[in-house]
Amino acid sequence: MGKTLVIVESPAKAKTIGKYLGREYIVKSSVGHIRDLPKGSGEKVPPPRGGKQAKKSPAEKRAQAQRALIRRMGVDPHNDWAADYQVLPDKVKILKELRDAAAKVDAILLATDLDREGEAIAWHLREAIGGDAARFQRVIFSEITKKAILKAFEEPGEINMDRVHAQQARRFLDRVVGFQVSPLLWKKVARGLSAGRVQSVATRLVVEREREIHAFVPEEYWEVHAQLEAESAGIPFRAEVTKRAGQALAIHRQAEADAVLAVLQSATYRCAEVQRKPVKQRPNPPFITSTLQQAASTRLGFAVRKTMTAAQRLYEAGLITYMRTDSLNLSPDALSACREHIASAYGQQYLPEEAQVFKSKAGAQEAHEAIRPTDVRVSAADLPKLDAEQRRLYDLIHRQFVACQMLPAIFDTTTFIIHAADFELRSRGRVMRFDGWLKVMPPAKRDEDAADLPPLESGDALRLLKLDPSQHFTKPPARFSEASLVKEMERLGIGRPSTYGAIISTIQDRGYVRVEGKRLYAEKTGEIVTSRLQESFTDLLDYHFTAGLEEELDKVAQGGEDWKAVLNRFYADFTKTLATADEEMRPNTPTATDIACKVCGRHMMVRTGQTGVFLGCSGYDLPPKERCTATMPLAPGEEAVAADTDDEDASAAGEVAALRAKRRCPLCGTAMDSYLVDETRKLHVCGNNPDCPGYEVEEGQFRLKGYDGPTLECDKCGSEMQLKNGRFGKYFGCTNPECKNTRKLLRSGQPAPPKADPVPMPELPCEKSDGHFVLRDGAAGLFLASSNYPRSKETRNPLVADLQRHRDQLDPKHHYLADAPAEDPAGNPAIIRFSRKENAQYVMSEVEGKPTGWQANYVDGHWLVQDPAVAKAKASSKAKTKAKTKAKAQTKG
Numbered sequence: 001m002g003k004t005l006v007i008v009e010s011p012a013k014a015k016t017i018g019k020y021l022g023r024e025y026i027v028k029s030s031v032g033h034i035r036d037l038p039k040g041s042g043e044k045v046p047p048p049r050g051g052k053q054a055k056k057s058p059a060e061k062r063a064q065a066q067r068a069l070i071r072r073m074g075v076d077p078h079n080d081w082a083a084d085y086q087v088l089p090d091k092v093k094i095l096k097e098l099r100d101a102a103a104k105v106d107a108i109l110l111a112t113d114l115d116r117e118g119e120a121i122a123w124h125l126r127e128a129i130g131g132d133a134a135r136f137q138r139v140i141f142s143e144i145t146k147k148a149i150l151k152a153f154e155e156p157g158e159i160n161m162d163r164v165h166a167q168q169a170r171r172f173l174d175r176v177v178g179f180q181v182s183p184l185l186w187k188k189v190a191r192g193l194s195a196g197r198v199q200s201v202a203t204r205l206v207v208e209r210e211r212e213i214h215a216f217v218p219e220e221y222w223e224v225h226a227q228l229e230a231e232s233a234g235i236p237f238r239a240e241v242t243k244r245a246g247q248a249l250a251i252h253r254q255a256e257a258d259a260v261l262a263v264l265q266s267a268t269y270r271c272a273e274v275q276r277k278p279v280k281q282r283p284n285p286p287f288i289t290s291t292l293q294q295a296a297s298t299r300l301g302f303a304v305r306k307t308m309t310a311a312q313r314l315y316e317a318g319l320i321t322y323m324r325t326d327s328l329n330l331s332p333d334a335l336s337a338c339r340e341h342i343a344s345a346y347g348q349q350y351l352p353e354e355a356q357v358f359k360s361k362a363g364a365q366e367a368h369e370a371i372r373p374t375d376v377r378v379s380a381a382d383l384p385k386l387d388a389e390q391r392r393l394y395d396l397i398h399r400q401f402v403a404c405q406m407l408p409a410i411f412d413t414t415t416f417i418i419h420a421a422d423f424e425l426r427s428r429g430r431v432m433r434f435d436g437w438l439k440v441m442p443p444a445k446r447d448e449d450a451a452d453l454p455p456l457e458s459g460d461a462l463r464l465l466k467l468d469p470s471q472h473f474t475k476p477p478a479r480f481s482e483a484s485l486v487k488e489m490e491r492l493g494i495g496r497p498s499t500y501g502a503i504i505s506t507i508q509d510r511g512y513v514r515v516e517g518k519r520l521y522a523e524k525t526g527e528i529v530t531s532r533l534q535e536s537f538t539d540l541l542d543y544h545f546t547a548g549l550e551e552e553l554d555k556v557a558q559g560g561e562d563w564k565a566v567l568n569r570f571y572a573d574f575t576k577t578l579a580t581a582d583e584e585m586r587p588n589t590p591t592a593t594d595i596a597c598k599v600c601g602r603h604m605m606v607r608t609g610q611t612g613v614f615l616g617c618s619g620y621d622l623p624p625k626e627r628c629t630a631t632m633p634l635a636p637g638e639e640a641v642a643a644d645t646d647d648e649d650a651s652a653a654g655e656v657a658a659l660r661a662k663r664r665c666p667l668c669g670t671a672m673d674s675y676l677v678d679e680t681r682k683l684h685v686c687g688n689n690p691d692c693p694g695y696e697v698e699e700g701q702f703r704l705k706g707y708d709g710p711t712l713e714c715d716k717c718g719s720e721m722q723l724k725n726g727r728f729g730k731y732f733g734c735t736n737p738e739c740k741n742t743r744k745l746l747r748s749g750q751p752a753p754p755k756a757d758p759v760p761m762p763e764l765p766c767e768k769s770d771g772h773f774v775l776r777d778g779a780a781g782l783f784l785a786s787s788n789y790p791r792s793k794e795t796r797n798p799l800v801a802d803l804q805r806h807r808d809q810l811d812p813k814h815h816y817l818a819d820a821p822a823e824d825p826a827g828n829p830a831i832i833r834f835s836r837k838e839n840a841q842y843v844m845s846e847v848e849g850k851p852t853g854w855q856a857n858y859v860d861g862h863w864l865v866q867d868p869a870v871a872k873a874k875a876s877s878k879a880k881t882k883a884k885t886k887a888k889a890q891t892k893g
Helices: 011-020 058-073 089-102 116-129 146-154 161-188 199-215 254-265 289-300 304-316 332-345 388-403 482-492 500-509 524-536 543-557 563-584 655-661 800-805 812-818 868-892
Strands: 004-008 025-029 107-110 136-138 220-230 237-244 269-281 409-420 423-434 461-473 513-516 519-522 591-596 603-609 612-617 631-633 640-642 672-678 681-686 695-699 702-704 720-726 729-734 742-744 759-765 772-778 781-786 831-835 840-847 850-859 862-866
Touching: 004 011, 004 089, 011 025, 011 146, 011 304, 025 089, 058 161, 089 116, 107 116, 116 136, 116 161, 161 524, 161 543, 161 563, 199 482, 199 500, 199 519, 199 524, 220 254, 220 269, 220 409, 237 254, 237 409, 254 423, 254 461, 269 423, 289 304, 289 388, 289 482, 289 500, 304 388, 304 482, 304 500, 332 388, 482 500, 482 543, 500 513, 519 524, 524 563, 524 603, 524 612, 543 563, 591 681, 591 695, 612 672, 672 695, 702 720, 759 800, 781 831, 800 812, 800 831
Parallel strands: 004 025, 004 107, 107 136
Antiparallel strands: 220 237, 220 461, 237 423, 269 409, 269 461, 409 423, 513 519, 591 603, 603 612, 612 631, 640 702, 672 681, 681 695, 720 729, 729 742, 759 772, 772 781, 831 840, 840 850, 850 862
């Protein structure tokens, strides 16, 4: 019997699967997609050779533009959706290896992920490798365990082309929208902007929440609590005043609160009624993609991207089931194992008579399972080799799975209804009688009702100890976190488990949304783009339309809808809307101010571009000879404080405090956004800008928060450097307009050391482009980057030998690295790396990408070589200590 080639999409997955298969299998990785639609802007149309180019008619120009657009998109809607798939440049070598391996085997099994994306990767692999299609078969599994792998390989099937078509349809729709709407935004709003079929709808959710917050006016209200105790039992408790004369009590001003206090101060208090009842709190279902992201955000503080990256690693290591799922289904074997674990670890009293079964939402993929550990007997403490983030996430998944199969928690809830004069007060508390599933998964937040109440009965007299009035303000709608945005998208039917993470990342990478304190804020650019798209592309930005399109793609995946029919319907309506939008979309009109241009004296205008809000000279639109291109950056006003204010005192006291501190637009009443112009001026701009031209200029003395040190001198030209706020955080910029030098502001509040000049190394060619490597100085030490940056983002660590060849070009502060050992005792080249923990560079060696254990550190002016055996012993000891600490913490919990 000949050998069989197995292809998966990641090296880690290949390694895990390889352990379970025999020698007759060769397991290889494609490292993700092997081919895709064109990534660049497409080929330029070459001009005709010789002579003058003939003048084209408008129809010819439109046809030429259409051909160029189709080349860039890689999809031709007018030719039955023909696609121009190209092998990715960094996958040429991998594809050659796969083809060579395929030529030597009898059969090829495609074991990519079980979702539509995985199905599409399998199809692309078959098409790219080529040869007899009968040699290719598909295997799918929801967990990478020996039992699941061997069962899947016993019953290989065919590639599901319905799922491939659904993935292609999604890709083509996104491509058409992105490549045809984005140029319109460049033309009407600002260059460099982009639109996407789903990302624009997700941005709309954040923008609409931002508009609600801007329009919200906090209103004052008061609450009154009474500290009471029973005359018969001296246990104090707290009760809230809720009614007066049988009507709900609403106190809006301090004078009203004082009047209530005056009556209550001399009133007689009596317990009028006691309500007691048992309450059951049932466990939550096992995790699906969206609930895992929400729980990881709430309990672990993980961003969506971090959660999915850690979950991917756990899945590839064979520790959890597939992490992109919307199904609550659990296999009978998993349920049986979980019940056995509960009985042995916690006792029969925690085990329900029958396994808990949870119903998935309509349209969920029931062939998948919920996210659970592959072996419930393995706890996080048993996995010391995992990094901290993966171990914490595994622990969360493990606890949730176990908890979902345990009995409900039982509480006794008690409510006291208290009368005083014509007021009614209420006090509520609850006592846990049986912890049930909460033994495994304690609540993330403190139970507000878990208050100790005295044993009162109806008619008992009470003694007033203290009245506690408190002022509050109504709160605007809460901002989305990444996880709550995913929850809202799921509720509306926007996106699918496999796309949530990418959507959240994209709207941030595009600069439409930013994250502060784990909350999402709409950038002004995102607000304008959303406003214009809502006006011109009603369906594209409509929640129900987007959800309906998702349902159509689901039907395609299930074989109930023709994928090209879905594409044709969408494209027919889309092209009509696009033509209308080209004529009617409102431009991004700048707002005039009375701030003078420092270059020509004309007035400056508030403009919004790809990088945010800035001031641009009104002379920008004049003819070239008169044109003024002067601009002034604007720092967000939240970062500016009075010059004599401490940073600690300037910290925000929450959304309400920030909203109350904002000025209101004199034209429309909306909260205004503030920006720091310079040390003496703040600019307040209407939150509805550019649709509302309201603005105000505030005079004073201001500075940016974050740095209180001495004035910095530019290490390049000697001029003063000022603290500024950019897209990637705060930095120091040289005030000399001829000098572009910058220095980063570190988290410690100190300026980063001056950067050394780049050193070209033309003898080191890049692997992923036609450029060469350049030695650069970054926040994490020296590194090699492509000379074609930003077109190519290829990087690698330099060798000591690389620095030795260019010693005379190095900044003197880096000469010590060129003096490091150039190789280890075995002759392996020494690699320069950076330790964030020690904040220092060191050298080490590797063999086939794995550390040898040899390492040298620069200490007190000398290079000290560390014995590999000692390093290994230290690493082992450290891992054991971490595991013990984690186990103790879990035991206490």
